Amino acid sequence: MALGVFLSRCGGRIESALDIQAALAGVAGRASVVRVLDDFFDAGVAEGISRDIEEHRLDAVVLAGHSEEHFAKSLSASHLRDAIVAAGVNANRVAAANILEQCALAHPDDVAGATAKARAIIDVAATRAEMAEAVEGEMIRPRSSVLILGVTAEAVVAAQRLLRLGYSVVLADREDGSKRAGRAFEMHATTSYVLDHPQARVIDSARLQDGDGYLGDFRIVLESADGLETYRVGGILLARPDHTEWVSELRQHFRVDVDDAGFARSLDPAMHPAETVDPGIMVMPLRRSDAQQVDKVAAADAAAMALVLKLSHDTVVHYRDTSAVDTALCGGCATCVRTCAFGACSISDDGFSDVDIRRCVGCGKCVVSCPVGARDIVSSPHDYLLGAVRDLARAKVEGDKVIGFLCGGCGYPAADSAASTVAGRGVGYPSSFLPLRIPCGGRLDALYVLEAFKVGFEGVCVYRCREGHCHNLVGNLDMDRRVNLLRTVLRSRNIDDARLRIIDISPFEGEHFIHTLEEVYSTIGGLANGKGGPL
């Protein structure tokens, strides 16, 4: 396994806060290539990394710098990832080591701590890149059709752009679509164009009854006055992100991030206002009722463009995130079937657990519920998470070590956004807080918490989505139930269960993240049996 580690100075923001060479000391011995670059997003960097991959035949790559979240949402970052994959590294063996938002920017006043933490984070990412199973992507020819939920002036404008580009469009409205299509004078021509277009259909009184699939190939079942009808589309545009019924119907089948009002939310309001957690689902950048026509049109253009950017390729790749089931271990107990909120798990005729790849969102709840470990999530394998708990415990940071299991839907982005809170006040939070990203609170195995206490963490924090916000519907509630039962286990071993905290958070709440962390640190020292205690 040849490993390449590329560290971005992030425009100088890294070295002002930590010692880059010391942070790389851990991987230096195991990597074939270690390079420090000015910035991943400078011209020529992707080509340079690709050359290194080909020359040194690299199998695994660590990108130390920006947060993993950045790679999930930024177009430039996905371009870099695509280049790495094109150069021959399996997509599952590219790991981001977040030494910027949750390290350099988080501890501006603690160089030693930030350096030790960065070293641990880079080591863990290297382990992840080396041990992750290679995944085979499924090549999909994206369907050139789009489903738009909610007929509004913006929806009609977006539909017009898509129709002009040769896409067919299904417009679904909860009431009477053609009435709501915007008959105002300036909209008249656009509305007529869309409603009369042979490639456009308007479905009135529509409800979303079922859905599965992913970018390029969705299957949606709508119920309307005409009964149930199935549509196959390449992408979905939620034109009414503020329509909680559409949102909750979508959320039964796909991952959609919501805010406190239950409205659908984009991944990155500043740079990618239409993109969501699901790469095939866009939201209309949220409109205000008093918006000017020009703003509505701009929003519609942004949403249409976001869809076209995804769909205008010969092929798009879908990576299956659940491993095959190990039939030597699976006894068909079916705990996974009932645990899956999306109906993706079932017991097949041969008595083994089986996953419907079109319904699986990769949350990992079935992996946790499997009592024999017969299945895994390839992007966050069990052995990696357990090993990461042990590796992070070895970080040479000062003070009480606390591990943060950060849900990728809320806690992890919240910790990222805490970087700007830190910048605002100039004081970091303790560098002995060591983050570990999990795809969902529901991916938290009781074994990881027990292991964390065993290897010497003073505290375990689990940051989870607020009630009703979990992308995986009930991942946070399942985690609550597991953790609360686990408290009994901790108490039976004389470990103060106040060392285990569940903290509610939303993706943009950096301030709240720091506030809760301070609260944890102010109390943890006085509790019984930290560091696993003497047995």
Added chain:
Amino acid sequence: MSKPTLATVSLGGCEGCHVSLLDAHEGLLDLLEAADLVHSPFSGDEEIPAHVDVVMVEGAITTEEDLRRLHAARASATTLVAVGSCAVLGGIGGLRNLSPVAEVKARAFGDHVTKSERLPRLRRLVQPLSDFVEIDISVPGCAPETGLIVDALVAAVSGNEFSFGVRNLCDECHREKRALLEHSSEFVSDDVLALMELDEIDPKRCFLEQGLICMGPMTREGCGAKCTAANVPCRGCMGPSRLDYEQGAKTIDALAAVLPAGGIMYMDDLIGTGYRFSMPVSVFPGALDHEGGDDD
């Protein structure tokens, strides 16, 4: 060519594994055909002979005397077979690891401290054999199926490999699952009940669906699912399919999303349910911060 020799030793257990072996009846003849039994708890000699080909050890390490005899057995044996959940997992006696030794003795002997002084010194923790010596063959179960013990011993004296399945018990269990196979966000049962709370238990249907805690999913197959066939939920005596997946934690992981967690019986005895046979091989094999052992 003389026959291989066989010895059996009983440490911190209840002799139930030996009884299970005796349950083989005529089956013992096959074993004694293949090997000479040179030592056992019933043979009258205190110490195991200096060299024995196969030694079966029952029981966990609970006293210093257990440990001394285990080392003697290991030194003597070419092949050491750990039989029963006490030997393999620490067993049911391991639940005492949650209490200080002084409390354990007070509970067992009351004020009769003099009695405990005449007994071997209790160690602070009950531990499985594998914490101290290398084990060649492991046969869990409380007690293990007679057939499993005989097969293991016959394999050992014949120099053959011995293994059996590692799927969970549901693989062997005859009970039907219906609700568990349905896609639904509801729990499979409205509540969690104790066995005696049900007027009638459907003999054909999965216990979990009837609101009874069954350790089947968290437990290794190999016993033939006799308890569930006799309308009694699995208690987990075979231990986990993989030792790194501790039964207690996985009980929580597996059941919290399918049954209401507030189930009275389970909450009241979460530890006794999830760790009944495998406390000593769990991540935390006992409670932290107790005073030392017997004489401290």
